[in-house]
Amino acid sequence: MERWWVPAATLVLLAAGCGASPDDCGRCDPGFVCYFGSCVPDLDARGADADADAEASPEIADTAEPETPVEVETGAEADEVVPPPDVADDVPVDVPIDVPVDVPPACPDPVAHDEDGDGVDDACDRCPTIPDPEQRDGDGDGLGDACEARDPDLLSHLEAFAAFLDNRLETRARWLNDGGTWTPAPDVVTGSSSPYGANRWLEARAGNPYAVEARFRPQDAPRSGSNYTGVLFGVQAGAGGVAPTWWGCFFEWDNRSLSLWRNDGRAITNVAFAESAVEDNATPRDTARRLRAVWDGRQVVCTFDNEAGGHGELAHPVDPFTGMSLAGMGGLRVYNETTTFLSFVLYR
Ligand SMILES: [Ca+2]
Ligand SMILES: [Ca+2]
Ligand SMILES: [Ca+2]
Ligand SMILES: [Ca+2]
Structure with a gap:
């Protein structure tokens, strides 16, 4: 009919x-x-x-x-x-109605920069330094699964994130420098010290628990001796020109080691180290690496990864009565090294 x-x-x-x-x-x-x-x-x-x-x-x-x-x-x-x-x-009769439900919502106030290249603008990325295009957030706290610590109840948001673009995402706190040279450039900041240490930390105090993370590339230049690059945490700024005290997780280029250090104002002490090298000696010097230190109130866990697949981990319990306080600020450090830092994150 x-x-x-x-x-x-x-x-x-x-x-x-x-x-x-x-x-x-x-x-x-x-x-x-x-x-x-x-x-x-x-x-x-x-x-x-x-x-x-x-x-x-x-x-x-x-x-x-x-x-x-x-x-x-x-x-x-x-x-x-x-x-x-x-x-x-x-009128399209066959309008598709099976739109994937995992597509993240549009970013209302983008900064037009995507640090991890996952297609999600930095301003809205639930893990701005880890590619997670689907933005999964199993516990719904706003921090993506990809950057939760092993205990999903431990961390719940991004306290600070620096892509080192300019000040667009770094306005809630200032960077403070101590020693060496710190040279900003679009998308990175380069720290250099020879031989003494250079510190740069974000003036944002973290309570427990928290985590700090930096991504970096040592500059492709010959080095000898001990060359350390890593993250600072528990930084207490020294008053009246006194050097700050801090904890730090560092990668050392010569022996590809991962170690935990502490500066109590009198001495800088190697507190713990990973027993084996965290990457192959053939790994190129300018490979991008990631260091993260998590403080959960009982222990510090340092994790290392590089873009070539290298991985290492170091856990160290801290006695709150005999150890040095881990409350404080987070940042970056180089010692007898020149390193380009790609990003920094403070998680809470
Ligand atoms: Ca992104
Ligand atoms: Ca991401
Ligand atoms: Ca989450
Ligand atoms: Ca960057």
């Missing part, structure tokens, strides 16, 4: 010309008919014009809902049925 699709508004228009009685109005002018006591244009008399108007009228075209066509059969009233104006061409 042949069928036509007719917009509902068209049927209303057609109905207006039916059922009138001349007796209700007395007399109507030529071309008009009585419709419930009023003289209205005789649409039946206008015939083809009425159809043409309906098709050409922008008002009707706009208000007729192609999504809700009324289906009528051709036959006795075929003259009154108006084919829909190019509905098939203008």
